[in-house]
Amino acid sequence: MTTDVIALEEFGALPEPAAIELLLKCCSSPAWARAVAARRPYATVEAMLGAADTALAQLSENELDRALAGHPRIGARPSDPSAQREQAGIAGTGDDVRATLAAWNREYEATFGHVYLVRATGRTASELLENLLTRLRNDPATERRIVRGELAQINRIRLRRLFGADPGES
Numbered sequence: 001m002t003t004d005v006i007a008l009e010e011f012g013a014l015p016e017p018a019a020i021e022l023l024l025k026c027c028s029s030p031a032w033a034r035a036v037a038a039r040r041p042y043a044t045v046e047a048m049l050g051a052a053d054t055a056l057a058q059l060s061e062n063e064l065d066r067a068l069a070g071h072p073r074i075g076a077r078p079s080d081p082s083a084q085r086e087q088a089g090i091a092g093t094g095d096d097v098r099a100t101l102a103a104w105n106r107e108y109e110a111t112f113g114h115v116y117l118v119r120a121t122g123r124t125a126s127e128l129l130e131n132l133l134t135r136l137r138n139d140p141a142t143e144r145r146i147v148r149g150e151l152a153q154i155n156r157i158r159l160r161r162l163f164g165a166d167p168g169e170s
Contacts, residue, residue: 005164012041026158028070031063032056045165049156056152067151068114074128075101082158086120093125101125104132111136112143119153
């Protein structure tokens with residue numbers, strides 16, 4: 001599949017492996033991608049987003065870790081076009097701010113055992129750093145709940161973009 005945008009009807013007609021492949025570009029959890037693909041066809045993008053949210057809520061902790069592993073560190077220079085677009089607010093940030101973000105990212109990872117995941121779309125480097133420092137005060141269970149919410153927002157943005165809907169910041 002070479003297109004960046006696909007019609008919902010076309011997505012519904014794809015063979016399941018091709019649909020899963022497209023979904024994995026939005027979220028790297030195979031269980032999530034299989035669950036969303038299995039519920040096709042969708043009448044609307046909103047119905048598909050609801051199914052994506054449900055699939056995410058049902059992910060095991062191991063599958064959540066697989067989803068997190070597909071995201072670059074905030075402030076790194078991502079090679080993935082989706083991550084580049086999402087981290088556009090950091091693109092012009094100086095090396096000193098990037099170094100600060102990198103240091104606190106390492107602290108977060110040492111504390112929680114996974115990458116600091118946040119919806120970066122529409123946020124500046126200073127906002128993302130402030131959010132990271134605040135979240136470092138969370139207990140692991142609270143942080144895990146927040147991570148699921150952030151991942152849901154990121155998935156929604158990416159899915160809206162995939163289906164040519166307004167990605168907004170939802």
